[in-house]
Structures are given as C-alpha cells and as structure tokens.
Amino acid sequence: MDAAVVVIILIALAFDFFNGFHDAANSIATVVSTRVLTPRIAVAWAAFFNFAAFLIFGTAVAATIASDVVEPEALSNAVIFAGLVGAIIWDVITWFLGLPTSSSHALVGGMAGAAVAAAGWEALIASGLQKIAVFIVLSPIVGFLLGFTLMVIVLWSFHRYHKVDKLNRGFRRMQLVSAAAFSLGHGANDAQKTMGVILALLIANGIVSEGSGVPLWVVLSAHTAIGLGTLFGGWRIVHTMGSKITKLQPVGGMSAESSAAVTLFFTAHAGIPVSTTHTITGAIAGVGTTQRLSAVRWGVAGRVVWAWVLTIPGSFVVAWLAYLPFRELG
Amino acid sequence: MRIGRRALFFASLCLICLVLLPVTPSEFRWVNLTMAGLAIFWALAFAVEDLVNARQHGRENGRA
Numbered sequence: 001m002d003a004a005v006v007v008i009i010l011i012a013l014a015f016d017f018f019n020g021f022h023d024a025a026n027s028i029a030t031v032v033s034t035r036v037l038t039p040r041i042a043v044a045w046a047a048f049f050n051f052a053a054f055l056i057f058g059t060a061v062a063a064t065i066a067s068d069v070v071e072p073e074a075l076s077n078a079v080i081f082a083g084l085v086g087a088i089i090w091d092v093i094t095w096f097l098g099l100p101t102s103s104s105h106a107l108v109g110g111m112a113g114a115a116v117a118a119a120g121w122e123a124l125i126a127s128g129l130q131k132i133a134v135f136i137v138l139s140p141i142v143g144f145l146l147g148f149t150l151m152v153i154v155l156w157s158f159h160r161y162h163k164v165d166k167l168n169r170g171f172r173r174m175q176l177v178s179a180a181a182f183s184l185g186h187g188a189n190d191a192q193k194t195m196g197v198i199l200a201l202l203i204a205n206g207i208v209s210e211g212s213g214v215p216l217w218v219v220l221s222a223h224t225a226i227g228l229g230t231l232f233g234g235w236r237i238v239h240t241m242g243s244k245i246t247k248l249q250p251v252g253g254m255s256a257e258s259s260a261a262v263t264l265f266f267t268a269h270a271g272i273p274v275s276t277t278h279t280i281t282g283a284i285a286g287v288g289t290t291q292r293l294s295a296v297r298w299g300v301a302g303r304v305v306w307a308w309v310l311t312i313p314g315s316f317v318v319a320w321l322a323y324l325p326f327r328e329l330g
Numbered sequence: 331m332r333i334g335r336r337a338l339f340f341a342s343l344c345l346i347c348l349v350l351l352p353v354t355p356s357e358f359r360w361v362n363l364t365m366a367g368l369a370i371f372w373a374l375a376f377a378v379e380d381l382v383n384a385r386q387h388g389r390e391n392g393r394a
Contacts, residue, residue, distance in 0.1 A: 145368045
C-alpha cells in the first residue's frame with residue numbers, strides 16, 4: 001500500500017471521527033435532557049453502541065457509496081482525495097453558517113463533484129444518486145410520521161394511568177434502550193459511509209477486487225473512529241448542553257429515538273445513505289407536534305430544508321474546484 | 331367552518347410522499363405509499379376533529 005493511499009485513508013477516518021464528534025449531541029441529547037443518564041455516562045453509552053453496530057449490520061451502505069455513486073473506472077486517488085476535501089470544507093463552511101448540514105450528503109456531493117471534474121458527467125451513476133436524493137427528503141418525513149404515531153399510541157395507551165412517577169421511571173428505563181438503538185443506527189449508517197470511501201479507494205488501487213466485501217480492518221477502523229469521535233464530541237458539548245437542547249419528557253425522548261432508530265435500521269439494511277441528523281430532527285418534530293404545531297421550533301426544520309437544497313450542490317462545487325489542480329498536473 | 335393547520339400539514343406530507351413516488355426506485359415505493367397512508371390518516375383524523383369542534387362551538391354559540 002503506497003503512502004498516498006495511507007494518507008487518504010487517514011483523511012477518511014478523520015472525516016468519520018468528526019462525524020461522530022459533530023453528531024454526538026444527537027445521540028445523547030434526549031437521554032441527557034431527560035436526566036436519564038449523566039452526560040459523562042451518556043457519551044460512553046453512545047460511543048459503545050456506535051462501535052458495536054458493526055456486529056449487527058452488514059455493509060450495504062458502504063457498497064452504495066463505493067459503487068453506486070460514481071462509475072468505478074472514474075475513481076482514482078485524486079478523485080477520492082478531492083471528494084473528501086470537498087465534503088470536509090463544505091462541512092466547515094456550513095458549521096460557520098449554522099446550517100444543520102449532513103456529512104453524508106456532503107460526502108456524496110463531494111465524490112460526485114470530483115468525479116465530474118475528472119471524467120465528465122458520464123462518471124455519475126444516475127440510479128444510485130436518484131435513490132440517495134429521494135431519501136434525503138423521505139428520511140426526515142419517515143422519522144416525523146413514525147415519531148408522531150408512536151407518541152400518540154403511547155399517550156393513548158397510558159392516558160388513564162395515574163401513577164405518573166412510576167410511569168416516568170418506566171419510560172426512563174426504556175429510553176436507555178431507545179438511545180442505544182439510535183446510536184447503533186447512527187454507527188451503522190455513518191461509519192459505513194467512510195467504509196464506502198475506503199473501499200472505493202482500495203478498489204481503485206487494485207488492493208481489493210471490485211464486488212468484494214469490505215475488509216474487516218476497514219470495518220473496525222471506521223467504527224473505532226466514529227466511536228472515538230462521539231466520545232470526544234460528547235465531552236465538548238457537556239458544557240453547552242443546557243442551552244441547546246429541546247426540553248423533552250422521557251416518553252417523548254423514547255418515542256423520538258425509537259422512531260429514528262427504526263428509520264436508520266431500515267436504511268442501513270437497504271443500503272441507503274441518509275442523514276442521521278435530519279432523521280432525528282424529523283422524529284423530535286413529530287413528537288413535538290402531538291402537543292400542537294407551534295410546540296415545534298419550525299425555524300430548525302426550515303434550516304434542515306435549506307441544508308437539503310444546498311449540501312449536495314455546494315459540496316459538489318467545492319470538490320470540483322479541489323480536483324482542478326490535479327487536472328492541471330495531468 | 332375551517333380545517334386546522336395540523337390537518338393541512340399532514341395532507342401536505344402525504345402529497346410530498348406521492349409526488350416522490352415516480353422517482354423512487356421501485357423496490358422502495360412501499361415506503362412512500364406507507365408514509366402517504368399514515369399521513370392521510372392523521373390529516374383526516376385532525377380534519378374530523380376540527381369539524382366536530384367547529385360544530386360543537388356553533389351549537390354553544392347558538393344557545394347563548
């Protein structure tokens with residue numbers, strides 16, 4: 001394995017680490033805000049289940065990223081490097097602008113932009129991109145509708161139960177399970193995107209053959225990177241936790257996390273890369289809507305829509321520009 | 331008599347799922363259809379609730 005391949009793998013793992021770092025808040029927000037776990041234990045809980053996801057889920061999302069976005073012949077070290085750089089720069093730009101962008105969509109846009117710069121529009125696989133684009137819109141809607149429905153079912157089932165303290169204790173325990181499930185879904189979906197990039201790189205360099213599975217060391221390193229990112233990201237957000245999280249009761253947290261987890265399990269199984277951030281945002285909005293529409297901060301939902309519209313074209317352009325120096329060098 | 335915002339909101343979610351149907355890969359179209367069904371169920375439930383409330387409100391106003 002030459003030095004360029006090793007450097008690109010390290011950049012891909014760094015991208016995965018920052019994905020965990022950035023999304024740690026999503027994984028532990030509800031368990032901390034409902035005081036089911038202390039921030040310290042919640043972070044360790046989420047990181048453990050991010051890592052453990054490799055034992056349960058396959059690598060369908062990784063296969064989609066590696067072979068359903070860009071034609072394998074168009075992949076080279078320079079394309080994958082420029083794609084990663086495009087995604088990372090786009091994430092940094094949107095972080096400054098405060099847009100709840102999706103690292104997953106940035107990665108897809110970045111890979112596509114660099115491939116087009118290298119080999120033209122025919123380098124893109126329309127059917128793969130179509131599947132990803134449809135689920136950019138569908139995944140938050142699925143999270144929203146499942147979150148709303150589950151919350152209504154739970155409220156309806158227990159509305160005559162008067163021992164509120166006992167009920168809350170039960171939901172707090174169940175939230176441990178739902179938070180673990182969401183972290184599993186997060187680990188499965190987001191770590192696999194990095195696996196897909198590394199797999200594409202290994203195929204482009206002839207280290208593994210096209211159509212072969214993801215090597216175990218890639219699976220383990222991607223899950224380790226996202227788990228460590230969650231661990232470190234969690235430490236950082238402990239200080240800002242109080243001001244940034246929506247107030248939820250244990251029953252709402254459990255419903256939102258369970259709904260988002262079901263959505264992520266399905267997409268991980270079906271090989272569809274979706275945004276975990278947008279999915280949990282949709283589920284929390286669905287739970288909030290059971291009170292009234294105005295109970296939801298629709299400004300956040302509006303920013304998610306902007307992130308939908310801007311992320312793929314934005315990261316596409318940045319990656320396209322990042323590839324230009326390589327084109328000049330031939 | 332008017333339909334509330336929640337009913338319209340769920341109806342618009344149903345519409346989005348249906349609009350996406352032609353561009354969704356055939357093996358995943360059941361997701362659109364299931365979600366559209368769920369959304370229209372809630373839209374109808376809220377619409378019925380709004381209509382019942384409006385009728386009840388009208389009767390109370392009539393008595394007063």
